[in-house]
């Protein structure tokens with residue numbers, strides 16, 4: 439008898455007995471998040487030692503499979519993983535690990551788990567499956583970033599968007615500009631709650647040395663995650679300007695901001711040395727990050743300083759810019775040309791569309807999906823990360839009094855799960871959607887424990903949209919999450935419990 443299931447059934451551990459192979463667990467059904475494209479249950483069971491899973495696995499190559507696709511066959515005699523790349527094999531292994539009860543791994547006395555025989559044929563819907571972390575508003579250690587990467591790998595997320603520069607702190611060592619971390623990585627205090635008149639007056643900061651960055655990039659690559667660094671150009675610049683005031687229009691009087699928000703003090707593109715700065719910084723960034731994509735920010739760049747700055751106005755005249763939005767477009771195009779000359783591509787927030795954009799820029803749509811839709815209509819590549827579905831710093835409950843302080847909004851897991859990245863696009867335009875990403879901005883997230891709370895389980899919903907896309911079913915997802923939470927517990931990952939209540 440062969441039974442095909444498209445939805446994955448709720449796991450039932452039907453027995454835990456002491457058998458000849460020590461403590462034994464029997465697993466009846468298969469529950470995986472993100473949901474595989476196809477699961478076929480078969481007769482029979484496969485006995486594995488949960489602590490020595492690899493002993494039972496045979497790896498096979500099949501170049502006809504897609505880059506991240508895999509076939510996982512669990513048979514009485516053993517487990518076969520077939521893929522065309524190591525990434526595909528890695529995802530098969532993630533699925534397999536989710537079939538082994540977390541309790542069996544945690545209980546070191548369990549020597550035998552009986553898995554149901556099955557064939558899983560799986561491949562992701564989107565090539566770009568991202569998660570972002572802001573380490574500027576609050577800083578997280580290398581070990582915490584690695585924990586974050588572990589969570590991404592568990593969810594088959596393959597891009598880590600590392601938000602490294604901000605008004606409130608510059609977080610990456612740049613050898614040519616040491617003051618960026620001597621000065622720019624530190625602020626005098628941090629605003630208290632949502633009080634824009636008060637700071638705690640406690641010096642706050644931190645940064646990653648280049649060796650630490652290399653370590654993070656390596657750790658990510660072992661989990662088939664590409665780290666996409668973000669260097670904000672030309673806004674969100676206060677930490678850089680506090681370090682090198684000559685790069686601003688005013689040339690003096692900047693400090694690393696203890697307050698959240700959007701500030702009028704931005705880089706001066708009227709000065710040639712500003713471009714030298716960006717190119718030098720990006721050269722070091724390219725040395726550290728092999729990612730094809732470099733994120734250059736481009737969001738929330740007020741134009742009032744440029745309006746008053748003679749050098750900016752002169753630049754606009756020379757370059758034929760009709761307004762300051764076109765001046766930002768000039769900046770973006772010039773930085774893009776520099777990166778392209780070094781074999782890299784840019785990603786920018788959807789604001790970079792405003793003054794006109796090259797056809798080769800990739801747009802990250804955050805102010806809803808309108809920017810992404812407009813970009814896809816033009817033939818630009820798009821990553822969908824609309825705040826209305828993908829901003830994981832928003833509240834997960836309406837009962838905000840019983841939630842940790844958050845930036846605002848209301849974004850429960852169910853709404854995250856309901857996102858359709860293709861909505862509003864023709865079939866032809868859909869091909870420009872590279873994928874989906876969840877963003878974790880950390881103004882109100884002070885600890886890594888809280889990062890996890892905001893991330894889980896909502897990231898799992900994003901992962902299922904990005905990996906599975908079609909045939910999603912929220913109730914079925916919640917059932918499978920009951921099983922997933924046992925791994926969160928086993929790994930010591932904090933998570934929000936609303937969907938389980």
Ligand SMILES: [Zn+2]
Nearest residue numbers: 687706747750
């Ligand atoms: Zn200027």
